[in-house]
Amino acid sequence: MEKSLSEQLADNLAYYVNDTSKRCKNNTSCYYSGVTAKKDSEGCFVGRLLTPEDRIKADNRLTFGASGVNSLCNLAEDLGITIPDIIKDNVRLMGVFQSLHDRNEYWTKTGLSEEGKTSLKMIIDDFELEVKYFEKFLVDTK
Numbered sequence: 740m741e742k743s744l745s746e747q748l749a750d751n752l753a754y755y756v757n758d759t760s761k762r763c764k765n766n767t768s769c770y771y772s773g774v775t776a777k778k779d780s781e782g783c784f785v786g787r788l789l790t791p792e793d794r795i796k797a798d799n800r801l802t803f804g805a806s807g808v809n810s811l812c813n814l815a816e817d818l819g820i821t822i823p824d825i826i827k828d829n830v831r832l833m834g835v836f837q838s839l840h841d842r843n844e845y846w847t848k849t850g851l852s853e854e855g856k857t858s859l860k861m862i863i864d865d866f867e868l869e870v871k872y873f874e875k876f877l878v879d880t881k
Contacts (some may be wrong), residue, residue: 747825748836749872751787753858755840756850756876762840769841771797771811778788784840785811785826785833793820832866851876 742750750769755762763770763783770776771786772794781787785808786794797811808830815822826833839845839862845855856877863870 741871743869744825744829745869745872748832748868749876752836752839752876754781754787755784755846759846759848759850762846763878764841764843771795773805775799784837788823788826789820796812796820806849808837811826832862835866848879 759774760778761773761780763776763778763780763786765776765778768776769783769844770778771789772782772791773780774791774795775798781791782789782794786797789797797807797820800814800818808826812822812827812830814820838853839858842855842858845852845858851859859873859876862868863873
């Protein structure tokens, strides 16, 4: 049985919540690929949904962060990048999850900060996601 959108997003978020060092940030920049960021990570929130080869292509040519999702989709064909349906069908949603991934104030060493949890709750409500898949990220992590 195919996973719901909420379940897929929660699985992707778990990658970072379970080990916050996997956030694909290097100082102020975010990268689609951990290789580019020189980190032990599969990439940023959106990057993890791409193939490893496409992550590198995106890093070589595109901007990062939430606005980068639009650029990624608009320039994918020219760059030879295949955009998975989960991104194509949910560009705005991917942008807000990418922002959640990118913003340092949304994270602590052990998971989402209180601000991050508040942001996640708003995303769940705004996009009518299934909260049951995200509940584990909303509990106290202290």
